[in-house]
Amino acid sequence: MIASWPTRCANMPNDNVAKTDADLLHDLAEGTDAALSILIDRYKDPLFRFILRYTGATADAEDILQDTFVSIYTKASTYDPAWKASTWMYRIALNKCRDQARKKKIRRLVSLDQFGRGADGEPSLPIDIPDPGASPEEITAQRQALANLSRAIDTLPHKLRTALVLSSIENRPQAECAEILGVSRKSVEMLVYRARNALREKLDLTD
Template identity: 40%
Template structure:
């Protein structure tokens, strides 16, 4: 078997098999990120396909000395942002009618009673909905750091912003989520 470290260089040179292997290695984590961003499984699969198609078309511009994962995530985030803009325009055209999107449901493990499973599913649906309503400039750093487990420096590299900008945007996203979910503690009453 070929050395996996050679895959980016081979892919950049137009090797379809190497690009296919990079797709296979990155697909699951990339799908999770896109799914969280758009909130709809079918849309996420479509965007994932668009991402890989755009990456293959642009493979000649890929620098194999940089991490493939950061490059492909940048393309995916751009596809997600484009999708968000198109969705916004569709809402305007449809006079504010919200597009329906299925919510992600937690897979029950059988240990939780049915009422607790329903409450967990509701909380997860509310969280996914709240994440979906975040503005793109707050959503992307939150997903990369909190959901994908990336460092702020990695997120900054993917997004093309400073580490401080990522830190600030994640903090703002968390505040917005807390507000949306009603999780903020009440301010102390004045004495």
């Protein structure tokens, strides 16, 4: 488990801790294993949240997270500085999720209380999170709506589901989504548009 891996960041010189992600990957490729500890410290939480939204299971997410860092460690020499370092690492995580999906049907895309919000504070997806101030009947209805949404997302084609997670749930910039998915920005926009329309149809939210 990642949490049990030794973290030596506190004992490292400040110039090492202050290095960019790309510099750390270069150091790792050159045999400086300590660079991995810094990368783990920086990315274990955001990568874990990203993976969890695909698997819906903590144990699976922990396994994939560990596999992701193992690949980062073993493949650091293949990193191309033309890529943003974080994008390269997220793409490794995404590929690990895809590998697992081929072997095991993903049970849920996101848990009922993990839907993201956009920069304007509004829900990123068409159904809001249950209001804690609502009546018991309203909360029950809202949770049922979220359960329906979760199941609907799970039935989306893989490309639509991936684009929706990165853009609307992770709230990642369109350019980074495009790099992770290996498509153009326009394609990301179209995939998210199609995903939203598909969800509206599945949930009978069309006007």
